[in-house]
Amino acid sequence: MSGNILMAASVPDHVPTSLVWDDDIGGFTMELDDPYVAGARLHEGPEIIWSTHGYRGEQGAWMMVGFEAMREAFTDFERFSSAGSAGTQGLLGVEWRQVPIEFDPPEQKMYRKFLNPLLTPAAVNRLSDLVEQTCSELIDNFAARESCEFITDFAQLMPSYIFLQVMGMPKDKVEQFLDWERETLWTEDVSVRVEGARKIRDYLVDLIAERRVRPGDDLISTVAGAEFEGRPITDDEAIGYCFSLFLGGLDTVMSVMGFTMRHLAMNKPLQQRLRENPDLIPKAIDESLRAHGVVVMRRIVRDDCEFRGVAMKAGDQVMLPTPIAGRDPRHFADPHRIDPDRSDKSGLTFGSGVHTCVGMHLARRELRIAFAQLLARFADISISDPAQVRYRTGITWGVDRLPLDLVAA
Ligand code: HEM
Numbered sequence: 001m002s003g004n005i006l007m008a009a010s011v012p013d014h015v016p017t018s019l020v021w022d023d024d025i026g027g028f029t030m031e032l033d034d035p036y037v038a039g040a041r042l043h044e045g046p047e048i049i050w051s052t053h054g055y056r057g058e059q060g061a062w063m064m065v066g067f068e069a070m071r072e073a074f075t076d077f078e079r080f081s082s083a084g085s086a087g088t089q090g091l092l093g094v095e096w097r098q099v100p101i102e103f104d105p106p107e108q109k110m111y112r113k114f115l116n117p118l119l120t121p122a123a124v125n126r127l128s129d130l131v132e133q134t135c136s137e138l139i140d141n142f143a144a145r146e147s148c149e150f151i152t153d154f155a156q157l158m159p160s161y162i163f164l165q166v167m168g169m170p171k172d173k174v175e176q177f178l179d180w181e182r183e184t185l186w187t188e189d190v191s192v193r194v195e196g197a198r199k200i201r202d203y204l205v206d207l208i209a210e211r212r213v214r215p216g217d218d219l220i221s222t223v224a225g226a227e228f229e230g231r232p233i234t235d236d237e238a239i240g241y242c243f244s245l246f247l248g249g250l251d252t253v254m255s256v257m258g259f260t261m262r263h264l265a266m267n268k269p270l271q272q273r274l275r276e277n278p279d280l281i282p283k284a285i286d287e288s289l290r291a292h293g294v295v296v297m298r299r300i301v302r303d304d305c306e307f308r309g310v311a312m313k314a315g316d317q318v319m320l321p322t323p324i325a326g327r328d329p330r331h332f333a334d335p336h337r338i339d340p341d342r343s344d345k346s347g348l349t350f351g352s353g354v355h356t357c358v359g360m361h362l363a364r365r366e367l368r369i370a371f372a373q374l375l376a377r378f379a380d381i382s383i384s385d386p387a388q389v390r391y392r393t394g395i396t397w398g399v400d401r402l403p404l405d406l407v408a409a
Helices: 035-044 067-075 088-092 107-119 121-125 128-143 150-155 158-167 171-185 190-213 219-224 235-249 252-266 268-276 278-291 360-377
Strands: 048-051 061-064 147-149 296-301 305-307 310-312 317-321 378-383 390-392 398-401 403-408
Touching (some): 067 317, 088 190, 107 121, 128 150, 128 360, 128 403, 150 158, 150 398, 158 171, 158 235, 171 235, 190 219, 190 235, 219 235, 235 252, 252 278, 252 360, 252 378, 252 398, 268 360, 268 378, 278 360, 360 378
Parallel strands (some): 061 317
Antiparallel strands (some): 048 061, 147 403, 296 317, 305 310, 390 398
C-alpha cells in the first residue's frame, strides 16, 4: 500500500507487495480524535491486507478490512480454523484450548449446545431486575455531584458486577479481575500477558474445584457439573469454558458503553431525541453496536488456498478487526453517521456464523437498560474536558477515560 515503508524481511514470499501494510491494529489510538475514523482510512485500500505486525510485538498476519471479506471469513470454517486461534496454548504452555471459541465444528457444535440455553433471551430476562438495580445504585453514587468519570464510575463496574454474579465470582474482587484481563489482552509486553493469563487460569482452576465439591446456582458450577455424551466434563474442558467466558464477558460491554456514551455526549440532538423517545433506545443501541465493534478476532488458514483472489498459505494468521468492518463505506452508506433509523444495522460486532457471540442478548440488555436510566436521570450530558478523553486500540478497543458533566433531570 502506498505511503508505507516496507520491512521486506518480515513479509513472506507469497504476500504481494501491493497488499502490505507496515503497521498494526494498535496504532489508531489518538489519531483524528476518533480511532474509528482513523481506522476507516484502511477502506481506501484493498479489502484484504497483510499487516506486518498483526498486533504489536507479534508476527505478520492477513487482515480482513472489508465488511464482506470479514463476514465470509467469519463463516468459512472450512478455510479458516478457530483451533488454537486465541493463542491460549502458546501463552500458557498448556494442552487445553478455550471452549468453544478455539474449536471448529463438529466439536464446537457440541460445546456450544451446552452453553446456548444458559444465555438465551429468556435467561437474560431473569437478570433484568438485577441490571436495573445495579445501574440505579451506581448512578446514585455520582448523581448529586453532577459529574463523573464515566468509565471507572459506571461503565467498568455495571457489566462486570452482572457478569460476576452470573459466573458466581466475588464482586469485591472486580478490580483484581479487570487488572488480570488488562494484562492479558491490553498489553504489548508478552511476559505481562503470560502473567495475566496465568493469574486468571490459577484462580479459575481453584474455583472450579471448589464448585465441584460445593455447587451453587451459577455458571461455573453448571460448567463444573456438565456431562457430554454420558461422561463428565474433563478438567481441560472446564477451564477452557471458564477462561473463554472470563475473557469474552468481563470487559466487552464496558468498551461499547464507553464509545456509545462518548458519541451521545458529543451529539446533543441525538441525546435529546432518545430522552424524549425512549422507545428508540433499542434501535440506537443496535446502531451503536454496528458502529462500535470492539474486538479483533483471529483465525488460522487451514490449507493453502485462494480467498477472494488472494493466495494464502496453510498456517497464516488472519485477523478479523470488527471495529474496522462496521465503518466500511462500501457496505454502510455514510458509515460514521450513527442513526437509529438506519435500515441495515446488522454489523459484525458480535461476529457471524457458528461462533456468533453467545453473550449478545445479555450485552444488548445491559446497554439498553443503562442508557435508558442515564438519559432519564440527566437532562444534559457533556464531555467536561475533551483533552482528557483516552482511547485504546489493539486486540480490544475501548475508552479508558471519559470525564462527564451532568445536569440532573
Ligand atoms: C458488547 C459486548 C460483546 C461483544 C462486542 C462480543 C464480541 C464477540 C465476538 C465478535 C465473538 C465471536 C468470536 C469468534 O468468532 O471468534 C464472541 C464470542 C463469544 N462471546 Fe462475546 N461479546 C460481547 C459480550 C459477551 C458477553 C457478555 C459474554 C459472556 C456472558 C460473551 C461471551 C462470549 C463467548 C463465550 C464467545 C464464544 C462463542 C463461541 O465460540 O461459540 N460475550 N463475542
